[in-house]
Amino acid sequence: MQRPPSWSEHNAAAFQLDDVVEQYHLRAPYPSTLSPFLRDLALPPSGVVLELGCGTGRVALPVAREGATVVGIDRSEPMLDRARKRVKRARLQSRVQLVRGDIRHLPFPDKSFPLVMAPYGILQSLLAERDLTKTLAAVSRVLTKKGTFGLELVADLPAWDEYSKKVSMRGKRGPNGKPITLVESVKQDRARQITRFEQEFVEGRGKGAVRQKFSLAFRTLTVPQMVRRLEKAGLEVSALLGDYQGGPWDLRAEVWIILARRG
Numbered sequence: 001m002q003r004p005p006s007w008s009e010h011n012a013a014a015f016q017l018d019d020v021v022e023q024y025h026l027r028a029p030y031p032s033t034l035s036p037f038l039r040d041l042a043l044p045p046s047g048v049v050l051e052l053g054c055g056t057g058r059v060a061l062p063v064a065r066e067g068a069t070v071v072g073i074d075r076s077e078p079m080l081d082r083a084r085k086r087v088k089r090a091r092l093q094s095r096v097q098l099v100r101g102d103i104r105h106l107p108f109p110d111k112s113f114p115l116v117m118a119p120y121g122i123l124q125s126l127l128a129e130r131d132l133t134k135t136l137a138a139v140s141r142v143l144t145k146k147g148t149f150g151l152e153l154v155a156d157l158p159a160w161d162e163y164s165k166k167v168s169m170r171g172k173r174g175p176n177g178k179p180i181t182l183v184e185s186v187k188q189d190r191a192r193q194i195t196r197f198e199q200e201f202v203e204g205r206g207k208g209a210v211r212q213k214f215s216l217a218f219r220t221l222t223v224p225q226m227v228r229r230l231e232k233a234g235l236e237v238s239a240l241l242g243d244y245q246g247g248p249w250d251l252r253a254e255v256w257i258i259l260a261r262r263g
C-alpha cells in the first residue's frame with residue numbers, strides 16, 4: 001500500500017496548483033520596500049543571502065532591489081516559474097538566483113551564506129520533528145562563521161479560534177478578471193500543535209462560479225521551543241523581535257522573528 005503523503009508534502013502539493021500560485025499575491029501582499037531595520041539585516045557586508053522557500057519572490061525581490069544578491073530555494077516549480085518572471089520583469093537576473101530543491105537537504109557547500117532567512121512561516125510547514133531537525137542542521141551547515149539565521153513564524157496559530165466556512169477574503173477582480181472570494185475553515189489539533197486550513201477559492205458568481213479547494217497545515221512551536229531547537233542545531237539566539245522595525249518580542253506580539261548566530 002502506498003504511504004499517504006505527510007501534511008508537509010501536502011502543503012508542497014498545494015503550492016504546485018496553478019490556482020494557488022495565481023492567487024498567492026492576494027493573500028500575501030508584495031512589499032515594494034523593506035523597513036530600514038530589515039534592510040540593514042538583509043544587507044550583509046559581503047556574500048550572498050539564502051532564502052528558504054522563496055515562493056514567488058515576494059521577499060527575495062525587495063531584498064535584491066536593496067542591492068543584495070539572493071539565492072532562493074523552493075520545491076514548487078510553478079512558484080519558481082512565477083518568481084522567474086517577476087525577476088526578469090524587474091531586471092534583477094544578475095542578483096537573484098532561483099534553485100529548485102528541498103530545504104531539508106540544502107544543495108550548497110558548507111559555510112557559504114552569511115545570512116539565511118526563513119520568512120513567512122516556512123519552518124511551520126515542516127510538520128514532523130525530524131524534518132525541522134534536518135532543516136536546522138542544514139541551515140547551520142551552510143551558514144558562515146558568525147553568520148545569521150533570521151526566521152519568521154506566523155504568530156501564535158494555535159491560539160486562533162476554530163471556524164468553519166468563513167469568508168476570509170473578497171476581491172473585486174481575481175486573476176481571471178472575475179470577483180473572487182476565499183472561504184476558509186480552521187481546525188486545531190492542539191495536542192500536536194498543528195493548525196489546518198481548508199480553503200476554497202470561488203471565482204465568479206452563481207452557477208458559473210469556479211471552485212478550487214485545497215488545504216494547508218502548519219505546526220507552531222512556541223518561541224522558547226523553537227529557541228531550544230535552534231540551540232540544539234548549534235545556533236545561538238541573538239534577538240527575539242516582535243515587529244519589522246526591530247522592536248522586542250513578547251507573548252502578545254503579532255510578529256515573531258528570531259535571529260540566531262552560527263558560533
Ligand SMILES: C[S@@+](CC[C@H](N)C(=O)[O-])C[C@H]1O[C@@H](n2cnc3c(N)ncnc32)[C@H](O)[C@@H]1O
Binds near residue numbers: 015058
Ligand atoms: C507560504 S510560501 C512562502 C513564500 C515566500 N517566502 C513568501 O514570503 O512569500 C511557502 C513556500 O515554501 C515552499 N516549501 C514548502 N516546503 C518546502 C520544502 N521542504 N523545501 C522547499 N520549499 C518548500 C512552498 O513551495 C512555498 O512556495
